[in-house]
Amino acid sequence: MNTLKSNLVKMPVFLLFIVFFTSMKTEMVKADIVIKGPTQVFLRCVTFKTDKVIKVPERSAQKKKKEVEKRLSRGGISTKELVEGSEMDLISYAYDFIGKPYVWGASGPKSFDCSGFTKYVYNAFGVDLPHYTGSQIGEGSSVPRDNLKQGDLIFFNTDGPVSHVGIYAGDGEFIHASSGSRKVTVSNLDKSYYNERFAGARRILN
Structure with missing residues (x-):
């Protein structure tokens, strides 16, 4: 029960994280998020934006x-x-x-x-x-x-x-x-x- 409450408390922080990145004018990234507890809460295909550049490693x-x-x-x-x-x-x-x-x-x-x-x-x-x-x-x-x-x-x-x-x-x-x-x-x-x-x-x- 305490773990579930803890996860619920963390949710607003996670949502604030999403709102923050959504406001940035950068590239869009999609991800699947899973929060595990006594019950499993699935947030599928969460969309957010980031200013981080993901690079594919160059051949040596x-x-x-x-x-x-x-x-x-x-x-x-x-x-x-x-x-x-x-x-x-x-x-x-x-x-x-x-x-x-x-x-x-x-x-x-x-x-x-x-x-x-x-x-x-x-x-x-x-x-x-x-x-x-x-x-x-x-x-x-x-x-x-x-x-x-x-x-x-x-x-x-x-x-x-x-x-x-x-x-x-x-x-x-x-x-x-x-x-x-x-x-x-x-x-x-x-x-x-x-x-x-x-x-x-x-x-x-x-």
């Missing part, structure tokens, strides 16, 4: 990598299809390695140097880049700085001509294996150090 970059590799091995993916769907996936995949240590000459997956990192990331998407910054700048096609898009390789004169490379991630940022921070990290292209040493960009996914 690792899953995408395996999917692309499988299709490439079977010859079931065209260059055009690979390019059109790859820029965002490539960046997402590259971000999986944030924090991995910088080791000169390393090409992943546990550690990288700058060109080893770009080579490893692009290799997951069917592109075989040489493991040398000076050679990578000869790949793809030249891109002006004001026309960069995600996935472009960007080069810098940090320790002599064309001595560092990273992957443009969008919004003025790029991801790279940095000898300065000794790890894979994200930096801003407009930062004075990189801005002054910018040496060019190449578009690999044309």
